[in-house]
Amino acid sequence: MTKALIDPALQSLDMRSRDIFRRIVESYLRDGEPVGSRNLSRMLPSSLSPATVRNVMSDLEQLGLIYAPHVSAGRLPTQQGLRFFVDAFMELGDLSEEERRVIEAQVKASGSGATLEQMLTEASQMLSGMSRGAGLVVTATNEVALKHIEFIPLEPTRALVVLVSQNGDVENRVVDLPAGTTASQLHEASNFLNAHIRGRTLAEARTELSRIQEETRTALDALSQGLVEKGLAVWAGNESGLPARLIVRGRANLLENITAQADLELLRRLFEDLETQDGLIQLLGLAEQGSGVRIFIGSENKLFSLSGSSLVVAPYRDKDARVIGALGVIGPTRLNYARIVPMVDYTAQIVSRMLR
Structure with missing residues (x-):
């Protein structure tokens, strides 16, 4: 398991502070409720008074490990406290x-x-x-090899894009269309894509379409080009990520x-x-x-x-x-x-x- 670096100030906590903090976190993980000094003093094996426990809790709060969700309430661990607990105290169980x-x-x-x-x-x-x-x-x-793509008009400015991979997976997405898009333009974009992406992985299809679009830019009007790009983007996600x-x-x-x-x-x-x-x-x-x-x-x-x-x-x-x-x-x-x-x-x- 990957662990974060622990703040040196937290590593220097004495055993009493560590024990009280651990019990606050364990109580939260078990019940989800704040725990107060009186209840904590009953949990501890040593005979610490509620006043002593409150002093320790105050120190833990100053370190950012616990907080009070309401005035006069008990204490809960902060996100920093949970991280400290996971990295410093948690003992992983094992599967049976x-x-x-x-x-x-x-x-x-x-x-x-x-x-x-x-x-x-x-x-x-x-x-x-x-x-x-x-x-x-x-x-x-x-890495999925593409088999078929189809644009199905839903509304004047929206269409359903159906993408089918070679292994039979089907993915549906709704895309926005430019105003004035016609059914014939959707059909034209589908035909163009299907003629060039079949059997190619996504990365290969993107490369091939980029090359073909440069060569055939005059063969498609600007609107159809937009649909081609939009259709591929539905499957491919954005340009910066897989x-x-x-x-x-x-x-x-x-x-x-x-x-x-x-x-x-x-x-x-x-x-x-x-x-x-x-x-x-x-x-x-x-x-x-x-x-x-x-x-x-x-x-x-x-x-x-x-x-x-x-x-x-x-x-x-x-x-x-x-x-x-x-x-x-x-x-x-x-x-x-x-x-x-x-x-x-x-x-x-x-x-x-x-x-x-």
């Missing part, structure tokens, strides 16, 4: 042999005769069920234990983030940096920073050991990290093995 068998059997069963997307969907569903969070998989599609698909299962799990209106607002923002295709490729980058499982808490992950969610993510690789996707679990900051990290790590290993 039974859990390993379940993960391996489920991924292999879905992978037998199934498409890659079906296998990854099953892996996402499984992670959701075992973690009680939302299982998340992002997969790059830049294409990506997102599979999310188990969103209903995120609704459990949500009581406050503020939590519901954060959840709404998370759902909006999950629907935003433009940022998905960031997940591949996050997983590719460093080795093994990575943990992102709250704003450490810019993709989900508004919702303050945590993400545990690991890359999976193809037969050439290239990172071609990432899978993991997303949920509130009080995820059971010690249990989820080995679960995500093992699932990524099994998926990688299946792709070899």
Whole structure:
């Protein structure tokens, strides 16, 4: 697991401060509620008075590790505090042999005769069920060989783009059209693309179309050229990143234990983030940096920073050991990290093995 560097000031905490801080975090991860000095003094094996515990909590608050959500309330860990706990205190659990068998059997069963997307969907569903969070998989599609593309008019300024790959995967996207677009122009753009992209991977298709468009620029009017480019962009994503698909299962799990209106607002923002295709490729980058499982808490992950969610993510690789996707679990900051990290790590290993 990739760990962050720990602030020297935090490393110098004495044993009493560390014990009190650890219990605050463990209580939060278990119950999601603030814990006060009186309850903490009862938890501690040594006979510390509530007043002594309050003094220690005050020091921890000054270090930015805990905070009071309300006046006279108990304390909760901050994002910095959770990061410190994960890096300095957390002991990773290990999957039981039974859990390993379940993960391996489920991924292999879905992978037998199934498409890659079906296998990854099953892996996402499984992670959701075992973690009680939302299982998340992002997969790059830049190596898919294209077979067919078609523009279907929906409204005067919108069309459905149907993209079919050689392996039978179908992807639908709605695109905006320039005013005045006619059905014949949509048909012309489809025919042009189909004549030149069949059997090519995305990267090859982009290169070939760039070359052909230079040679045939006078053969197509400006509007049809725009549609050609737009149609390819639907599949390819933006110019700066690889294409990506997102599979999310188990969103209903995120609704459990949500009581406050503020939590519901954060959840709404998370759902909006999950629907935003433009940022998905960031997940591949996050997983590719460093080795093994990575943990992102709250704003450490810019993709989900508004919702303050945590993400545990690991890359999976193809037969050439290239990172071609990432899978993991997303949920509130009080995820059971010690249990989820080995679960995500093992699932990524099994998926990688299946792709070899």
